[in-house]
Amino acid sequence: MKRRTNLFIFLFLVINLLNCKIIKNEEKTASNSSGVTLNSHDFENNDFPKNRREVNDYEAVFNVDEITILTKIIRDFERKTTNQIAIVSISSIGTYTDFDKYAIDLSNYWKVGQKNKDNGLTIVFSKKLRKIRISTGNGTEKILTDQICKAIINQIIIPEFKNGNYYEGVYKGLAELIAKWK
Structure with a gap:
């Protein structure tokens, strides 16, 4: 009887371990998808999702390799200059009616850039809404003026988006912004 009980316990443990491994692999596959699914826990009592990383692809427009490349570029640039960049794709701006205002407020809410330098830049775009905005901190806009950002959007980014x-x-837009920001 004791041997039968031990065998039952052993089989129970093996089945549970295999089940845990399968669940972990499913979670790993889900986390490696190109986008992030938003739910109510991702919002902090407002219209802004939580900042997760340098590239926040809430619309699932990038694949994993593309996110990795963009993240590496941004991290390398920050290491060299202390300038901070965030990229956000989003399908909705919540209760906002003005996309530009949303992008500026999101950048401020996430505190992109160092407080004492105000050296942040946020690229917010929406494939669904067909909108894009580059928001710059006060320190950044001395170099990357609104005119420069609009030119990069109109001449480099939008033709590719179309x-x-x-x-x-x-x-390409990120590369041009970094080249002008150095």
Whole structure:
């Protein structure tokens, strides 16, 4: 009888361990998807999602490799300059009616840039809403003026977006912003 009980316990443990491994692999696959699914816990009692990383792809427009490349570029740039960059794709601006205001408020809410330098830049875009905004901190806008940001959007990013190349548009726009910001 004791041997049968031990066998039952052993089989129970093996089945549970296998089940845990399967669940972990499913979670890993889900976390490696190109986007992030938002739920009510992702919002902090307002219209802004929680800041998770440098590239926050809430619209699932990038694949994992693209997110990795953009993140590396941003982190390397921050290490060299202390300037901070966030990229956000989002399908909704909540109760806001003005996309530009939403992008500025999101950047301020997330505190992109160092407080004493105000050296942040946030690229917020929406494939669904067909909108994009580059928000700069006060320290940043001395170099990357509104005119420069609008030119990069109109001449580099939007032409790629019109062809469905969201990664290429953001990648090329980011490269141009960094080149001008140095």
